[in-house]
Amino acid sequence: xxxxxxxxxxxxxxxxxxxxxxxxxxxxxxxxxxxxxxxxxxxxxxxxxxxxxxxxxxxxxxxxxxxxxxxxxxxxxxxxxxxxxxxxxxxxxxxxxxxxxxxxxxxxxxxxxxxxxxxxxxxxxxxxxxxxxxxxxxxxxxxxxxxxxxxxxxxxxxxxxxxxxxxxxxxxxxxxxxxxxxxxxxxxxxxxxxxxxxxxxxxxxxxxxxxxxxxxxxxxxxxxxxxxxxxxxxxxxxxxxxxxxxxxxxxxxxxxxxxxxxxxxxxxxxxxxxxxxxxxxxxxxxxxxxxxxxxxxxxxxxxxxxxxxxxxxxxxxxxxxxxxxxxxxxxxxxxxxxxxxxxxxxxxxxxxxxxxxxxxxxxxxxxxxxxxxxxxxxxxx
Amino acid sequence: xxxxxxxxxxxxxxxxxxxxxxxxxxxxxxxxxxxxxxxxxxxxxxxxxxxxxxxxxxxxxxxxxxxxxxxxxxxxxxxxxxxxxxxxxxxxxxxxxxxxxxxxxxxxxxxxxxxxxxxxxxxxxxxxxxxxxxxxxxxxxxxxxxxxxxxxxxxxxxxxxxxxxxxxxxxxxxxxxxxxxxxxxxxxxxxxxxxxxxxxxxxxxxxxxxxxxxxxxxxxxxxxxxxxxxxxxxxxxxxxxxxxxxxxxxxxxxxxxxxxxxxxxxxxxxxxxxxxxxxxxxxxxxxxxxxxxxxxxxxxxxxxxxxxxxxxxxxxxxxxxxxxxxxxxxxxxxxxxxxxxxxxxxxxxxxxxxxxxxxxxxxxxxxxxxxxxxxxxxxxxxxxxxxxxxxxxxxxxxxxxxxxxxxx
Numbered sequence: 001x002x003x004x005x006x007x008x009x010x011x012x013x014x015x016x017x018x019x020x021x022x023x024x025x026x027x028x029x030x031x032x033x034x035x036x037x038x039x040x041x042x043x044x045x046x047x048x049x050x051x052x053x054x055x056x057x058x059x060x061x062x063x064x065x066x067x068x069x070x071x072x073x074x075x076x077x078x079x080x081x082x083x084x085x086x087x088x089x090x091x092x093x094x095x096x097x098x099x100x101x102x103x104x105x106x107x108x109x110x111x112x113x114x115x116x117x118x119x120x121x122x123x124x125x126x127x128x129x130x131x132x133x134x135x136x137x138x139x140x141x142x143x144x145x146x147x148x149x150x151x152x153x154x155x156x157x158x159x160x161x162x163x164x165x166x167x168x169x170x171x172x173x174x175x176x177x178x179x180x181x182x183x184x185x186x187x188x189x190x191x192x193x194x195x196x197x198x199x200x201x202x203x204x205x206x207x208x209x210x211x212x213x214x215x216x217x218x219x220x221x222x223x224x225x226x227x228x229x230x231x232x233x234x235x236x237x238x239x240x241x242x243x244x245x246x247x248x249x250x251x252x253x254x255x256x257x258x259x260x261x262x263x264x265x266x267x268x269x270x271x272x273x274x275x276x277x278x279x280x281x282x283x284x285x286x287x288x289x290x291x292x293x294x295x296x297x298x299x300x301x302x303x304x305x306x307x308x309x310x311x312x313x314x315x316x317x318x319x320x321x322x323x324x325x326x327x328x329x330x331x332x333x334x335x336x337x338x339x340x341x342x343x344x345x346x347x348x349x350x351x352x353x354x355x356x357x358x359x360x361x362x363x364x365x366x367x368x369x370x371x372x373x374x375x376x377x378x379x380x381x
Numbered sequence: 382x383x384x385x386x387x388x389x390x391x392x393x394x395x396x397x398x399x400x401x402x403x404x405x406x407x408x409x410x411x412x413x414x415x416x417x418x419x420x421x422x423x424x425x426x427x428x429x430x431x432x433x434x435x436x437x438x439x440x441x442x443x444x445x446x447x448x449x450x451x452x453x454x455x456x457x458x459x460x461x462x463x464x465x466x467x468x469x470x471x472x473x474x475x476x477x478x479x480x481x482x483x484x485x486x487x488x489x490x491x492x493x494x495x496x497x498x499x500x501x502x503x504x505x506x507x508x509x510x511x512x513x514x515x516x517x518x519x520x521x522x523x524x525x526x527x528x529x530x531x532x533x534x535x536x537x538x539x540x541x542x543x544x545x546x547x548x549x550x551x552x553x554x555x556x557x558x559x560x561x562x563x564x565x566x567x568x569x570x571x572x573x574x575x576x577x578x579x580x581x582x583x584x585x586x587x588x589x590x591x592x593x594x595x596x597x598x599x600x601x602x603x604x605x606x607x608x609x610x611x612x613x614x615x616x617x618x619x620x621x622x623x624x625x626x627x628x629x630x631x632x633x634x635x636x637x638x639x640x641x642x643x644x645x646x647x648x649x650x651x652x653x654x655x656x657x658x659x660x661x662x663x664x665x666x667x668x669x670x671x672x673x674x675x676x677x678x679x680x681x682x683x684x685x686x687x688x689x690x691x692x693x694x695x696x697x698x699x700x701x702x703x704x705x706x707x708x709x710x711x712x713x714x715x716x717x718x719x720x721x722x723x724x725x726x727x728x729x730x731x732x733x734x735x736x737x738x739x740x741x742x743x744x745x746x747x748x749x750x751x752x753x754x755x756x757x758x759x760x761x762x763x764x765x766x767x768x769x770x771x772x773x774x775x776x777x778x779x780x781x782x783x784x785x786x787x788x789x
Contacts, residue, residue: 219729220610220613220729220731223727223728223729223730224732227727227730227732227733248517248520249517249604252516252517252680252681253680253728253729256680256703256704256728256729257728257729287645287649310649328649328650329612329613329616329646329649329650330616331613331731332732
């Protein structure tokens with residue numbers, strides 16, 4: 001009988017539910033594995049996060065994060081009784097992890113997840129460690145004893161990029177030949193689904209800026225879009241959940257333009273991610289501003305972006321991300337660029353789009369996943 | 382001889398802005414033409430205070446932007462949205478300050494931002510509220526704790542435009558029968574007084590050639606007045622190749638980050654040499670006389686005095702649809718004069734506003750005819766001696782009802 005990785009139980013350990021590139025990579029893998037009926041999938045979240053845990057709950061979910069929130073150990077810590085608190089927490093964590101399979105594959109999403117090795121029930125597992133940029137930037141770095149434990153336990157090394165791999169080889173002495181750069185995993189199928197043919201008058205537009213006073217041109221962009229294409233029925237989303245108390249000017253303008261009901265203001269990071277996944281274009285409407293993680297990742301995964309030449313993102317457009325840069329204050333040019341990119345998305349091709357697609361295909365979980373199943377099956381033989 | 386009726390007129394500030402100026406015109410007219418004896422309370426001191434003091438006893442109640450300000454414990458309550466104890470503390474703290482006006486039997490609140498004074502006055506006062514604000518400004522002016530006062534303490538409302546009346550109904554559920562619309566008004570003698578500087582002198586001051594067209598804008602340079610859109614209008618003029626067009630903004634400029642943002646936009650607009658921010662002017666009408674057209678870039682403006690004053694000077698305007706009362710003025714003037722007196726373009730459509738402005742600038746006979754129609758409308762309908770009797774009638778009706786024990 002041939003063994004494949006799909007015949008083995010899988011336990012995916014992630015540090016926390018957040019919107020970091022590493023977690024989104026793990027989410028892609030979990031979603032892909034969860035869709036396979038032949039995989040007995042378990043997930044572990046180690047620390048409390050701030051986004052939804054739903055993707056991890058699509059499998060047998062071991063919420064260690066909840067153990068860290070238990071009242072009694074917290075109370076003991078406040079009283080300075082660190083040791084009894086630690087004993088109680090460790091006991092709770094072991095209890096939570098007691099039903100994790102003792103065989104199969106343990107996938108540690110980042111070196112920080114090595115802590116799980118200490119608490120998992122004893123067994124014979126293939127350990128996969130996926131290193132991310134966060135690992136080499138960790139402050140403080142992983143303690144030496146934890147590094148030794150991780151290096152000893154890991155059977156398959158994956159790295160998000162070559163730099164991280166070279167760093168791990170030098171810092172931890174792992175053999176680069178035994179490691180593979182797979183990038184941060186993405187779901188190419190859902191990316192392509194976003195580009196399904198749609199009605200030319202439909203536009204799923206993500207907006208991100210800073211709406212207070214003049215430092216944002218979101219409303220003017222919407223007005224210009226309606227002027228450029230009067231039959232347009234835009235569905236808009238504000239691409240963050242922070243700073244929503246600053247949205248009053250934008251809401252006033254959209255109300256007066258008669259399109260307020262077409263703006264969705266998300267109430268959770270998960271909703272932002274879902275809306276961004278449906279968007280055709282992201283418009284950065286401030287002259288310059290930080291771009292929040294979720295939007296950054298959406299752009300990295302191919303969501304085309306339009307911004308002003310004054311925006312810090314402008315220097316990346318056309319190089320590492322697909323999009324258009326327009327002169328500052330030229331809102332009509334921005335509207336035309338949005339429509340051009342939306343039309344291109346509808347048609348499903350363009351030169352830079354193909355470049356983005358090639359990049360995504362290299363780290364598509366649909367391609368990396370089967371390879372990983374096979375690789376871990378070899379490791380277990 | 383009729384016995385004088387003391388009425389406390391409340392201005393939310395003494396600044397040289399629309400609502401306080403309108404009140405100044407009104408109290409002067411009432412003092413000269415009625416038995417009303419104006420007493421004035423100003424929540425925030427400003428340059429108009431002295432002029433009010435020439436009309437009647439004037440009490441300045443504060444200098445804070447957000448009257449009555451707040452101390453540490455009040456801020457603590459505000460952060461926790463404990464509105465009732467917050468107001469109770471403020472009333473106690475301000476008792477001595479408000480004492481000189483607390484005995485008023487009849488109160489005329491000029492603007493929604495003055496409504497908060499009612500917390501500090503006896504409940505038995507007869508009250509008229511003259512509302513100048515539309516949705517955004519009213520939201521900022523009326524704190525949640527003030528909103529019930531609209532229904533419990535105000536006998537009647539005067540709305541500065543039909544759109545203001547509509548907003549009172551929609552936003553605050555004020556019954557329409559309790560609202561009288563009295564269009565905003567000006568004192569024509571002030572506007573039409575001989576200028577100290579003529580059109581040429583203003584062009585000389587800005588270093589503009591005689592042939593330059595001047596597109597005017599005015600007001601406190603903020604989001605509501607659309608200073609960002611005014612800058613974009615300048616950019617559109619340059620894009621259209623019109624180096625003969627200059628844009629002049631008369632009005633106060635914010636400092637700090639807001640001011641920096643305005644300068645940032647202008648510097649990067651490509652039209653910096655064509656946009657002139659001349660600041661607050663003691664004789665704004667002299668500057669208005671230098672305008673060829675008024676570009677009213679306001680997003681929300683109930684019935685701006687600059688629109689009335691420039692119209693009276695024969696200067697046509699372009700404004701955004703759904704932005705406030707000037708849309709009513711242009712449409713009404715056109716209906717009555719059977720000809721165009723300004724142009725209305727779609728909301729926020731700066732490119733359409735630029736096209737409309739250029740159309741007006743490039744057709745002098747049309748421009749002059751439009752200006753003449755607008756001037757006739759303002760001259761007929763928007764003088765203080767037209768609006769004054771309407772306001773007086775509202776006050777007298779409220780007092781009559783009160784004397785028979787009723788409310789509006």
